[in-house]
Amino acid sequence: MTNEAFVEIKDVVFRRDQRVIYDGLTASVPRGKITAIVGPSGTGKTTLLRLIGGQLKPESGDVRVDGLSVQSLKRSALFGLRKRMGMLFQSGALFAELSVFENVAFPLRVHTDLDDDLIRLVVLMKLEAVGLRGAVDLMPSELSGGMQRRVALARAIALDPEMIMYDEPFVGQDPIGLGVLLALVKQLNQALGLTSLVVSHDLQETLSIADHVIMIANNRVAFQGSPEVMQASDDPLVHQFLHGSPDGPVRFHFPAPSLEDALS
Amino acid sequence: MMNWIAGIGRSTLSQLSDLGRATLILMQAIFGRSNVGVHWRLTIDQIHVVGVLSLSIIIVSGLFIGMVLGLQGYTILTDYGSEQALGQMVALSLTRELGPVVTALLFAGRAGSALTAEIGLMKATEQLASLEMIGVDPLRRVVAPRFWAGVISLPILSLIFVSVGCLGGALVGVSWLGVDSGSFWSNMQASVDFSDDVFNGIIKSLVFAVVVTWIAVYQGYDLVPTSEGIARATTKTVVYASLAVLGLDFFLTAVMFGEI
Numbered sequence: 001m002t003n004e005a006f007v008e009i010k011d012v013v014f015r016r017d018q019r020v021i022y023d024g025l026t027a028s029v030p031r032g033k034i035t036a037i038v039g040p041s042g043t044g045k046t047t048l049l050r051l052i053g054g055q056l057k058p059e060s061g062d063v064r065v066d067g068l069s070v071q072s073l074k075r076s077a078l079f080g081l082r083k084r085m086g087m088l089f090q091s092g093a094l095f096a097e098l099s100v101f102e103n104v105a106f107p108l109r110v111h112t113d114l115d116d117d118l119i120r121l122v123v124l125m126k127l128e129a130v131g132l133r134g135a136v137d138l139m140p141s142e143l144s145g146g147m148q149r150r151v152a153l154a155r156a157i158a159l160d161p162e163m164i165m166y167d168e169p170f171v172g173q174d175p176i177g178l179g180v181l182l183a184l185v186k187q188l189n190q191a192l193g194l195t196s197l198v199v200s201h202d203l204q205e206t207l208s209i210a211d212h213v214i215m216i217a218n219n220r221v222a223f224q225g226s227p228e229v230m231q232a233s234d235d236p237l238v239h240q241f242l243h244g245s246p247d248g249p250v251r252f253h254f255p256a257p258s259l260e261d262a263l264s
Numbered sequence: 265m266m267n268w269i270a271g272i273g274r275s276t277l278s279q280l281s282d283l284g285r286a287t288l289i290l291m292q293a294i295f296g297r298s299n300v301g302v303h304w305r306l307t308i309d310q311i312h313v314v315g316v317l318s319l320s321i322i323i324v325s326g327l328f329i330g331m332v333l334g335l336q337g338y339t340i341l342t343d344y345g346s347e348q349a350l351g352q353m354v355a356l357s358l359t360r361e362l363g364p365v366v367t368a369l370l371f372a373g374r375a376g377s378a379l380t381a382e383i384g385l386m387k388a389t390e391q392l393a394s395l396e397m398i399g400v401d402p403l404r405r406v407v408a409p410r411f412w413a414g415v416i417s418l419p420i421l422s423l424i425f426v427s428v429g430c431l432g433g434a435l436v437g438v439s440w441l442g443v444d445s446g447s448f449w450s451n452m453q454a455s456v457d458f459s460d461d462v463f464n465g466i467i468k469s470l471v472f473a474v475v476v477t478w479i480a481v482y483q484g485y486d487l488v489p490t491s492e493g494i495a496r497a498t499t500k501t502v503v504y505a506s507l508a509v510l511g512l513d514f515f516l517t518a519v520m521f522g523e524i
């Protein structure tokens with residue numbers, strides 16, 4: 001089973017302060033495919049990425065990445081595991097004081113003993129892959145949001161990770177930028193044999209490149225399977241989400257006492 | 265009444281847990297294996313940012329405080345006909361108290377708030393999280409160099425402040441008000457003791473450096489990553505650091521000079 005699934009999440013319970021985020025979440029991410037994580041806002045999709053990356057620890061349950069139980073790893077082992085994962089943050093999270101070149105070179109300088117010529121070669125190759133070799137000497141503040149995200153993507157793949165996690169990569173992109181990023185995610189996944197995890201609100205776009213979908217709602221996995229099966233699903237929750245209906249199993253109203261009681 | 269007591273308990277608990285977290289962050293940042301070569305370079309960079317760039321405000325303030333001391337001291341001392349003791353008065357006030365304390369207060373406002381805002385903004389823009397995911401501990405990479413830079417810079421800034429202050433005192437006392445130059449400087453030389461005055465001043469300054477920088481990096485690292493959170497944390501840094509400096513100064517003075 002470990003050969004097929006790169007990430008396995010079992011019965012995870014996670015709470016933030018008093019609020020339950022996950023109550024017995026079980027899911028698996030197949031190796032070498034693009035998995036989309038979708039669901040209504042506030043269901044903790046990003047939290048899931050942070051659990052997988054070991055930045056947060058579940059209250060109970062087990063998160064395994066390539067057979068290693070993330071929450072019980074020692075600090076050094078965890079940092080070792082993170083070298084095998086890349087993560088693309090929503091804002092890009094480039095280091096503001098470093099140039100594009102140094103940003104992409106950063107993981108190489110920290111984790112390898114490559115000499116400067118070789119680092120330059122790798123950095124240029126990675127930037128070429130995202131189409132930004134020409135921007136190598138610019139500072140992050142001189143780039144548009146979409147370009148920043150592509151540089152961050154080059155940085156995330158600098159160490160040739162086995163898995164890459166995208167946190168809302170398509171937010172705030174114009175149609176062209178969105179198309180570029182979609183194509184990149186798909187290309188990188190195929191060319192590098194990566195396992196990709198995409199958290200996104202842009203449902204149709206994400207589903208168009210995904211091989212596998214995990215839908216999270218109401219503190220657990222509401223659907224897991226291929227996009228085609230999801231489209232055909234008659235589950236009311238999945239149906240509401242796919243078609244963007246304002247009311248259904250996911251309620252329009254935030255939980256509150258009844259209106260009569262509140263107004264009296 | 266019960267609510268009131270419960271409130272005190274709650275706030276004590278939350279302050280204690282803050283202190284615990286701050287201690288943990290500091291310990292993780294400064295102890296443990298790190299790449300000395302890289303971190304030394306980062307620390308030097310930060311000494312430039314927090315130390316060298318604070319020089320202008322320290323020098324200007326030192327000069328003016330020395331000048332004011334010269335002026336005030338002269339008017340009082342001249343009543344007793346002992347204006348030649350002006351050098352002693354200026355130098356002792358500066359080395360024992362004003363140097364370390366005022367430098368630390370200025371440092372909290374100039375460098376401490378900037379440290380908090382910078383680390384806070386790195387947190388808000390996910391740069392710290394991104395370091396973690398690259399497999400680099402932000403406490404070692406971001407917090408430790410800034411902490412050491414503060415600890416190294418502040419005592420040096422404080423010495424510079426004292427030296428410039430003495431010159432300022434001389435400028436007003438000797439060049440303007442006409443105190444004899446020889447008695448000004450020789451009185452200063454005779455009365456300032458290295459271990460009692462200068463060394464104690466440096467110790468004070470070192471303690472302030474640790475406390476101010478610690479508060480600044482902790483507030484930055486632990487803030488709520490929103491614009492409001494950054495604003496609040498920056499204010500907290502300046503307020504807490506100033507209060508801590510003034511409180512600790514009384515304590516240290518009592519220990520160092522209390523028996524005299």
